[in-house]
Amino acid sequence: MTPEMRGRILTGTCGVCAAWMVMMSTRFFALSLPDIEGVLGIGPDQGSWLAASYLAFEPVGVALGCWLAVIFSLRRVMLPAILLFVIASAIAAVTHDLTMMILARAGMGFAAGIIVPLAIITELRTFPPTWRALAIALYSSAATMAPQAAAPLDVWLVTRWGTPAIFWIAIPLGGIAFVCGYLGLWRERIRWLLFARADLRVVFAFSVGAILLGGGVSQGNRLHWSETPLTLFAVVTGIALLTGVLVLDGRRVVHPILMTRLLTRRNALLGALIAIPYQFASVLSGSLVPAFLADIPAYRPEQIAPALDAVFWPQALAYPVCVMALRYGWAEARTFLVLGFGLNALACLLDLDVTSDWIPGNFLAGQILQGIGLPWILLPLLMLFVGDVVPSEGLYAAAIFNVARSLAGTVATAWAATGLRLRAEGRYGELLTSSGLQPHRRMVAAWNGAGALPRTTPDPALLDHRARSVCGTLVRHQSVVIGFSTLLADLGLMLVVTCVIAACMPPAGADRPGEQS
CATH class of the missing domain: 1.20.1250.20 (MFS general substrate transporter like domains)
Known part of the structure; x- marks a missing residue:
């Protein structure tokens, strides 16, 4: 096997394992949420913040992860994100404190947001253009197959080792993804000039807007939307900030967080x-x-x-x-x-x-x-x-x-x-x-x-x-x-x-x- 072929296999394995880890962990949490609430000694109202924290920080991770990967390279962003997801999952497995669990879920959401878009770039760079459909299929299988495969595995894990096992399972998958990525992902130079010319105000506005919108929407049903002014404020403010980001990124920004001119195609x-x-x-x-x-x-x-x-x-x-x-x-x-x-x-x-x-x-x-x-x-x-x-x-x-x-x-x-x-x-x-x-x-x-x-x-x-x-x-x-x-x-x-x-x-x-x- 040539070094180039070995590198392609390692790189492809990194992207697939990382994406499957994220999607399976998401389904594990959804299926076992009542058990997690029982372990923490909380009710559904407090438990809803565990899902909200993940959903609020995931889009922030998506945009920031891709934005940083252009500057620091995919390798320097992907590997720390995998490590962050594994560490946050381990914290969620051992903690019995609600605040710490919310922070761990936020960390998992942020890391997942980074991993998922970088995983498809990893697969597209691994395969030649003629096999682009196979590259995308390996990536998209994580979104469509991993959540379904997680159901019987969740039952087996909880029955055999208890509820914390659904968080521990991220360690072997994350370990495989990290090792394969460390050995296979290509090394690239850092583009400091892009960072110097970036509009950090737009980056900050997007992050705050995504958090407010994701958190407000995820809590809206529980708080009955219009009956809680805080929910409406979060949703409206989030939409306003994201709209402003789309307008500002339409200018000739050297390194925008969202390249809106792509949407002209x-x-x-x-x-x-x-x-x-x-x-x-x-x-x-x-x-x-x-x-x-x-x-x-x-x-x-x-x-x-x-x-x-x-x-x-x-x-x-x-x-x-x-x-x-x-x-x-x-x-x-x-x-x-x-x-x-x-x-x-x-x-x-x-x-x-x-x-x-x-x-x-x-x-x-x-x-x-x-x-x-x-x-x-x-x-x-x-x-x-x-x-x-x-x-x-x-x-x-x-x-x-x-x-x-x-x-x-x-x-x-x-x-x-x-x-x-x-x-x-x-x-x-x-x-x-x-x-x-x-x-x-x-x-x-x-x-x-x-x-x-x-x-x-x-x-x-x-x-x-x-x-x-x-x-x-x-x-x-x-x-x-x-x-x-x-x-x-x-x-x-x-x-x-x-x-x-x-x-x-x-x-x-x-x-x-x-x-x-």
């Missing part, structure tokens, strides 16, 4: 915008279905895992098909992009008839379609996006795409939580006030639940209390089910509209400058 602009509905599509299998199973049947992670496994295995076929078709020109990237969004819209349609009796097996068909559709969205989307970018713009382009992806993920999660809550609250009032003479078909489960009421009791007051409790629970379940169904209808409509937009995208490289990328 059609595929770069549409690619960043379509990253938003992609994040909404991934919410279906990543958040909505697990949340439904945890709320209605009250399932634990080990019972939810089969539903997530159904998304994982189809990707083992979907990725090779897409890579080979794009590599040899059998199909265009736009074709796969439209098919991917269409399959996700069909998955929403198959789940519209959900009832409170549904178990993971009922979601199987929709989850399989998502397992095929998600790779057929992200891989061709990135192919179209990078097709309009030359190598010297790679880090700037990665920053734009991943800032959009990170903020869109936060917004999509908040949309799912808020939308489900508002729809459920509305249906709950309707069901309580309805006469019941013409019940909705989803209310059949509520009528069947009448058998749960106690038939005899010596205390009429106790009988009334139990009856109200059981009826209230049944009605709440049905309101959540109906709210879940209407939310899927909205999501499916959004994905159908995105199919039309994706079909209108120009071919890859249509607006690329003369330099061969």
